[in-house]
Amino acid sequence: MARIEAFRLKRPEEIERMRVSGRILGECLAHLAAAVHAGVTTDDLDREADTFIRDHGCIPGFLGYQDYPKSLCVSVNDEVVHGIPGPRVIEDGDLVSLDCGLILDGWWADSGLSVACGEASPEVARLIEVTRESLEQGIAAARPGNTIGDIGHAVQTYAEAHGYSLVREYVGHGIGRNMHEPPQVPNHGQPGTGNVIKPGYVLAIEPMVNVGGPKVRVLDDGWTVVTADHKLSCYFEHTVAVTESGPEVLTLRPAHAAIA
Numbered sequence: 282m283a284r285i286e287a288f289r290l291k292r293p294e295e296i297e298r299m300r301v302s303g304r305i306l307g308e309c310l311a312h313l314a315a316a317v318h319a320g321v322t323t324d325d326l327d328r329e330a331d332t333f334i335r336d337h338g339c340i341p342g343f344l345g346y347q348d349y350p351k352s353l354c355v356s357v358n359d360e361v362v363h364g365i366p367g368p369r370v371i372e373d374g375d376l377v378s379l380d381c382g383l384i385l386d387g388w389w390a391d392s393g394l395s396v397a398c399g400e401a402s403p404e405v406a407r408l409i410e411v412t413r414e415s416l417e418q419g420i421a422a423a424r425p426g427n428t429i430g431d432i433g434h435a436v437q438t439y440a441e442a443h444g445y446s447l448v449r450e451y452v453g454h455g456i457g458r459n460m461h462e463p464p465q466v467p468n469h470g471q472p473g474t475g476n477v478i479k480p481g482y483v484l485a486i487e488p489m490v491n492v493g494g495p496k497v498r499v500l501d502d503g504w505t506v507v508t509a510d511h512k513l514s515c516y517f518e519h520t521v522a523v524t525e526s527g528p529e530v531l532t533l534r535p536a537h538a539a540i541a
C-alpha cells in the first residue's frame with residue numbers, strides 16, 4: 282500500500298521539481314494530440330504515451346494505479362474519462378479525450394485535453410472551446426486569497442452559461458508526491474467556500490463538460506465513465522501551482538505545438 286501523504290504546502294524548490302515533470306507531460310500530450318488520426322487505435326495512442334514517458338526518463342503514473350492497466354486514458358465521444366485503450370479504431374469526427382500522468386523523481390504531473398479527429402463538427406468544436414475556456418476560468422480563480430469553491434464556481438458558471446452541464450462524481454485534486462492529495466477540487470461550487478488557497482498549493486483542475494445532462498455511469502470494465510444520456514462529453518486538465526504572483530500552469534504544451 283502506498284502511504285498517503287497528508288496535505289501540505291509545496292516549497293518553491295518542490296514546485297521547481299514539478300515544473301520539470303509538468304513540462305514533459307505538456308510535451309507528451311502535444312505529441313499525442315498530433316497522433317490522433319482516423320484509423321489509429323486507442324491502444325496505438327497508449328503505446329505512444331508509454332514510449333514518450335519512458336524515453337524522457339519518467340514513469341507512466343497511471344499504469345498500475347489502482348490496477349489501471351494502461352499508461353493513458355482515451356475517452357471517445359460519450360465517454361467522459363478513464364476510457365481504457367484497446368482495439369477501438371478512431372474515426373473522423375470523433376471527439377477524443379486524452380488523460381495522462383507521469384512521475385519524475387517522485388513528483389507527479391497530471392493533465393489532459395480533448396481534440397476532434399479530422400474535421401470537427403460545429404457542435405464538437407464549440408464543446409471543445411467552451412471546455413478549454415472553463416478550465417482557463419478555473420485556473421484564473423486559483424490565486425492566493427481565493428477559495429477552492431471559487432475555482433468550481435468559475436468553471437461551472439462559464440460552462441453552464443453556454444448551456445452545458447458539469448460532471449459532479451469526479452473532481453480535481455491536490456497533487457505532488459501522490460497523484461491524488463487533498464483538497465478535492467470540484468467543478469462546481471459557491472464563491473468563498475472551502476479552503477483558502479495559498480502559495481504552495483498545487484492543484485489538478487479538470488472540468489468534465491457534458492452537452493446533455495450531468496449524469497454518468499461506469500461501464501462493466503470498471504473504469505470507463507460514460508454519459509447516462511450518451512451525449513458528448515469533453516475534458517481538459519492542467520496541473521497548476523499557486524505562487525505569490527498567482528496561478529502557474531505546470532503542464533503547458535510547448536509554444537510550437539499544434540494544440541494549445
Ligand code: MF3
Pocket residue numbers: 342343344346347349354363380381382391392454485518
Ligand atoms: N486524471 C485522472 C484523475 O485525476 C487520472 C486517473 S486515471 C487512472 O483522476 F488510471 F490513473 F486511475
Ligand code: CO
Pocket residue numbers: 391392453454485487518
Ligand atoms: Co487528475
